[in-house]
Amino acid sequence: MEQQASKIIKVLKSSKLRVTPQRFAVYANLLGRTDHPTAEQILQDLNQHSPISSQATVYSCLQALQEVGLVRQVLLEEGICRYDANVQPHHHFRCQTCGAIEDLAWDILQSPNLEKLRPGTRPQGYELTVYGICAECAH
Template sequence: MQKQADRVVQILKSKGLRVTPQRFAVYANLLERLDHPTADQILNDLNQDAPTSSQATVYLSLQTLRDAGLVREVLLEQGVCRYDANVEPHHHFRCRCCGKIEDIEWDAFEGLSFRKLRAGLKVDSYEITVNGVCDRCQH
């Protein structure tokens, strides 16, 4: 975790940002999770033992971490913004029964083509969300 803390300090400072305990707490929480939490879920986790973080602080920390390239926003369902510390290119699977979200490797899809897009559209990036039923919910 010390290497990660050093990386956070380096990136935040390189962006001219102050390194605060709140930013560390939010980022550390995200690094420990694979469930792509909402800001409110992060806030609840941080305040579980001793309420010290406000909703505004968590949102501002997430924005700062996103702007520094440490966190990405993931929009997998309408009106819900989730956060992911995995900023490498990847896709997502979302279970329609339990809501579990898991990462899918970037190269999991073969033969993806953009040839049939309307003329004039230029693709800069893309992300695939696969909806279905996870193995836990199938039983």
């Protein structure tokens, strides 16, 4: 645990971020998850045992982490912003029954033909979301 903490501190410092208890807690929480939580879920997780953060602080931490590329927003459903500490290129699978979200390796899906976009459009990247029923719900 202590080794993980020193790794997180090193990553935050190398990203030129001031290491605050809240920023550390938000980033550590995201690194330990694969469920792509909302800011509210992170806040609830952090304050589960004792209040250490506010909603505004969590949003501020997430914004700072995003700005330096340690965290990214994932928009998998309308009006709900989720966060992911896996900033490597990857796609997502979202179960339409239980809502579970799973990372998909970048290379398992064929790249879209971005040259067919409207003339003048300058794509800067893409990510695909596959919708369906997960293995647990299919049983």
